[in-house]
Amino acid sequence: MNDSWIQSNFPILNKRKNIEEFVYFDNACTTLRPKSVIDAMNKYYEEYPVCGGRSLHKLGKKVTDKVYETRFLVSQLIDARKEEIVFTRNTTESINSVAHSIDWREGDVVITSDKEHNSNLLPWIRLSKKIGIVHTTIKSNSDGYPDLTHLKDLLEKYKGRVRLIAVTLSSNLDGTTNPVAEIAKLGHKYGALILVDAAQGLPHQPVSVKRLGADFLAFSGHKMLGPSGTGVLYGKKKLLEEFEPFLIGGGTVVKSSFDSYCLENIPERFEAGLQDYAGIIGLGEAIRFIQKVTYKEIARRDLELNKYITSYLRSIERVNIVGAKEPEKRGGIVSFCVDGVDPHMIALMLDEAGIMVRSGQLCVHSWFSDKKIQGVVRISTYFYNTLEEAEYFAKTLSNILKAV
Amino acid sequence: MACIIALIVFSVMGLFSATHRQLAKEAFDCVFRRVTFRPCNTGFKEKIRGRIVGKLLRRSVKLAKFSNKYFEVFAWIFFLLTVVSTGYTVKGGYNFYRYGSCNGLNQGGFCAFDPTGKNNTTSSVTDGSCPNKQPTAEDLTLSSVDLGLFQSKKVDSENNLVFIGCYSCDYTRKAYPVVKKLLEKKNVNYTFIHFSVKDENENLPLYVYSASKIDQNKYWRLNDLLFEADKGDMQSQEKIEQIITKAGYDLQAIKDEANKEATKQAVQKQIEEVRKTHIYGTPTVFINGKPIVGPKPYRVYKLMLK
Numbered sequence: 001m002n003d004s005w006i007q008s009n010f011p012i013l014n015k016r017k018n019i020e021e022f023v024y025f026d027n028a029c030t031t032l033r034p035k036s037v038i039d040a041m042n043k044y045y046e047e048y049p050v051c052g053g054r055s056l057h058k059l060g061k062k063v064t065d066k067v068y069e070t071r072f073l074v075s076q077l078i079d080a081r082k083e084e085i086v087f088t089r090n091t092t093e094s095i096n097s098v099a100h101s102i103d104w105r106e107g108d109v110v111i112t113s114d115k116e117h118n119s120n121l122l123p124w125i126r127l128s129k130k131i132g133i134v135h136t137t138i139k140s141n142s143d144g145y146p147d148l149t150h151l152k153d154l155l156e157k158y159k160g161r162v163r164l165i166a167v168t169l170s171s172n173l174d175g176t177t178n179p180v181a182e183i184a185k186l187g188h189k190y191g192a193l194i195l196v197d198a199a200q201g202l203p204h205q206p207v208s209v210k211r212l213g214a215d216f217l218a219f220s221g222h223k224m225l226g227p228s229g230t231g232v233l234y235g236k237k238k239l240l241e242e243f244e245p246f247l248i249g250g251g252t253v254v255k256s257s258f259d260s261y262c263l264e265n266i267p268e269r270f271e272a273g274l275q276d277y278a279g280i281i282g283l284g285e286a287i288r289f290i291q292k293v294t295y296k297e298i299a300r301r302d303l304e305l306n307k308y309i310t311s312y313l314r315s316i317e318r319v320n321i322v323g324a325k326e327p328e329k330r331g332g333i334v335s336f337c338v339d340g341v342d343p344h345m346i347a348l349m350l351d352e353a354g355i356m357v358r359s360g361q362l363c364v365h366s367w368f369s370d371k372k373i374q375g376v377v378r379i380s381t382y383f384y385n386t387l388e389e390a391e392y393f394a395k396t397l398s399n400i401l402k403a404v
Numbered sequence: 405m406a407c408i409i410a411l412i413v414f415s416v417m418g419l420f421s422a423t424h425r426q427l428a429k430e431a432f433d434c435v436f437r438r439v440t441f442r443p444c445n446t447g448f449k450e451k452i453r454g455r456i457v458g459k460l461l462r463r464s465v466k467l468a469k470f471s472n473k474y475f476e477v478f479a480w481i482f483f484l485l486t487v488v489s490t491g492y493t494v495k496g497g498y499n500f501y502r503y504g505s506c507n508g509l510n511q512g513g514f515c516a517f518d519p520t521g522k523n524n525t526t527s528s529v530t531d532g533s534c535p536n537k538q539p540t541a542e543d544l545t546l547s548s549v550d551l552g553l554f555q556s557k558k559v560d561s562e563n564n565l566v567f568i569g570c571y572s573c574d575y576t577r578k579a580y581p582v583v584k585k586l587l588e589k590k591n592v593n594y595t596f597i598h599f600s601v602k603d604e605n606e607n608l609p610l611y612v613y614s615a616s617k618i619d620q621n622k623y624w625r626l627n628d629l630l631f632e633a634d635k636g637d638m639q640s641q642e643k644i645e646q647i648i649t650k651a652g653y654d655l656q657a658i659k660d661e662a663n664k665e666a667t668k669q670a671v672q673k674q675i676e677e678v679r680k681t682h683i684y685g686t687p688t689v690f691i692n693g694k695p696i697v698g699p700k701p702y703r704v705y706k707l708m709l710k
Contacts, residue, residue, distance in 0.1 A: 344447045345454035352458025360447075399461055403468035 006384045009034045009289070013384060022354045023389045028172050028200055028333055028380030029358055030222045033286075037225060040285040044278040052277050053251060053268065063277050070284030071267075074232055077287055078198075078217060079208035084240065086233040086270040087280055091199040092119040094218030094233035095166070097270065098195055099123035100246035102163065106132035109158040111165045111192070113138050113146045115173050115367040120166050120197045134158065138167075144176040144323040151183060155190040162192040169201030169212075173364045173376075174323025175306075175333025177201060184213030193239070199223055203382070204302055204331045206295045209234055221279065226286035230279040233270070240266040247272035293383055301383045302332040305390050309334045309379055312394040316401060322376055335362070335376040341404050343375040346397075349404075350377075353396040405479035406449050407434035412486055502707055504700040510541035524698040526685025527573035527601045543682040544695035553674050555616045555623055556595040563592045563709045568678060569687040571630045572602040572638035579687040579699035580631045586705045596627060599678050601686050604638045607662060609671045611644060614661035615653055626651035 007013045010032050052063030075082040088094045110124045114137040124135040138146040165187040170177045184194040195216040203224035221230030249272045253261045263269045306327035313319045322335040347359035360375040361368040411431035418425035434448040460468040496506035504523035506515035569576030616623040629647045637643035689696045691708040
């Protein structure tokens with residue numbers, strides 16, 4: 001894989017005349033899409049834009065086959081069975097689906113880390129208000145990792161009541177990858193289920209739900225080259241079969257009468273209504289593209305860029321990097337703040353130079369409120385970003401810091 | 405302060421664009437928080453500052469640094485300029501409504517509401533002459549003018565209107581129907597003075613004077629007909645005579661009266677009397693002694709009445 005090969009596969013990069021035109025460093029929000037993904041989606045709309053799973057005609061069968069292919073690819077990608085793969089709109093919907101499918105009882109406990117994205121926080125807060133479950137958080141150590149001793153204390157404290165531990169695989173705030181396997185091992189020992197938010201993790205590292213010990217795993221397609229509006233919920237077969245789906249309707253039942261219905265098998269019973277077939281097919285292409293690039297290459301590029309950016313930022317006195325000091329622990333993310341300067345202001349000034357980054361509290365308001373930090377500027381790279389772009393960023397930020 | 409400027413600017417731009425409407429809303433929120441003694445926590449000021457400094461940064465780091473350092477000062481300066489220019493805009497709008505010119509009564513200069521300046525344009529009476537001092541609106545007066553020498557319609561009103569114009573002048577022709585409408589709607593003592601500016605037939609003033617002397621009632625009809633006719637007709641003896649006949653006059657009687665030496669002297673006297681007003685362009689209308697130069701909208705004349 002070389003830079004020119006990448007450029008040629010991403011229409012937006014292909015059109016770019018020079019890096020001053022734009023540098024996309026907001027990949028943790030959503031990634032760019034390769035041409036193969038766009039083409040696959042267009043092909044669906046142009047050549048077989050029909051229902052899958054229901055209609056017996058040829059085009060319908062083609063859609064069903066394509067959806068099956070993607071389900072198969074996803075299952076392979078995360079080391080699961082294909083019937084354990086439920087298509088959703090995004091990670092948020094996947095997590096909410098779990099939150100609404102468990103038969104909660106008052107006093108049940110949900111544990112999360114203290115820097116979860118709102119998607120993996122608000123559903124639990126709402127349940128605590130509506131049903132009376134207890135939501136509590138694992139404190140992070142100074143290096144950004146969850147304090148496992150504290151987790152153990154919590155499990156002991158709420159022994160027999162902890163129904164779920166919901167943690168992110170990689171933080172969208174600082175890129176830290178949590179020791180999910182250890183957390184899962186501990187959680188299972190106390191009878192808790194494990195929900196993994198892999199929205200940031202899966203685009204950058206290979207994931208095996210078996211090795212992680214995940215009972216549920218959620219991720220979004222759009223953060224890994226796929227179309228927006230596509231997501232996946234992995235659930236262990238046994239659990240999915242036990243669950244009452246959050247949404248039911250078209251496509252979720254085998255038959256129904258005026259007073260009863262018989263649910264479909266998994267995973268279809270969790271996929272209510274007509275699905276985003278184009279998106280699902282596009283997601284399949286995105287996975288193929290990642291497999292072509294390889295996780296090894298993605299990790300290599302992440303580290304190369306993170307090392308450079310971290311080293312540059314460390315050389316500036318006014319800049320503080322959030323999270324682990326070592327770039328290898330932060331994947332493709334570098335979040336930083338500059339003393340006395342509003343992060344949005346820096347982001348806007350970078351934008352004026354064509355560099356797109358994210359600023360603010362990154363949907364992790366709870367962590368920022370707790371730490372009393374106004375916000376950060378987040379650089380999030382992906383394999384199509386280059387060292388030249390990182391150098392341009394460094395040069396631009398130096399000028400900005402001279403001005404503010 | 406930047407929020408106030410942004411609120412003003414984006415409110416205006418928001419009239420045309422939804423994006424700017426949203427920015428105006430953010431700016432308003434920021435201003436509202438500030439005036440209620442709460443910190444502006446919307447980050448709006450930083451966003452504006454970031455955009456501006458970021459743009460300058462592309463040109464010069466020094467310039468960006470300077471702008472960032474004195475951002476609040478610049479915001480204050482722009483705020484004051486905005487207040488001042490808003491004041492001028494309001495004043496200009498009032499002047500335009502009241503006097504038909506943004507810059508005040510009988511004042512020229514650019515006016516956004518009247519960009520072509522049509523409300524202030526006149527036919528110059530000083531063309532070709534070399535006065536020692538160019539007359540201005542301040543010089544215009546009726547104080548030493550004997551209005552008794554001219555044709556008047558007295559209606560026992562406290563309002564007096566004196567219209568000085570010429571039959572063949574474009575701007576007089578524009579003002580005449582407006583003034584006529586005013587006279588129809590309002591009770592006003594009216595004096596009309598014809599003052600030839602353009603090349604008109606040399607007998608026209610003599611005929612008009614003679615007509616006023618022979619039959620005053622028919623004179624006002626003649627006046628209307630002369631303004632209704634093509635302005636080019638004012639150069640033609642034949643056309644003028646046709647209009648006189650159409651007004652119901654005995655043409656021969658008018659001609660005889662016009663040929664009299666006394667008539668010629670009276671017309672000359674009228675011209676000399678008009679010059680005492682120091683008019684520099686037609687139309688010039690005096691309402692209750694106040695001069696109004698150029699063809700104004702109806703409301704301007706109406707507002708000048710008592």
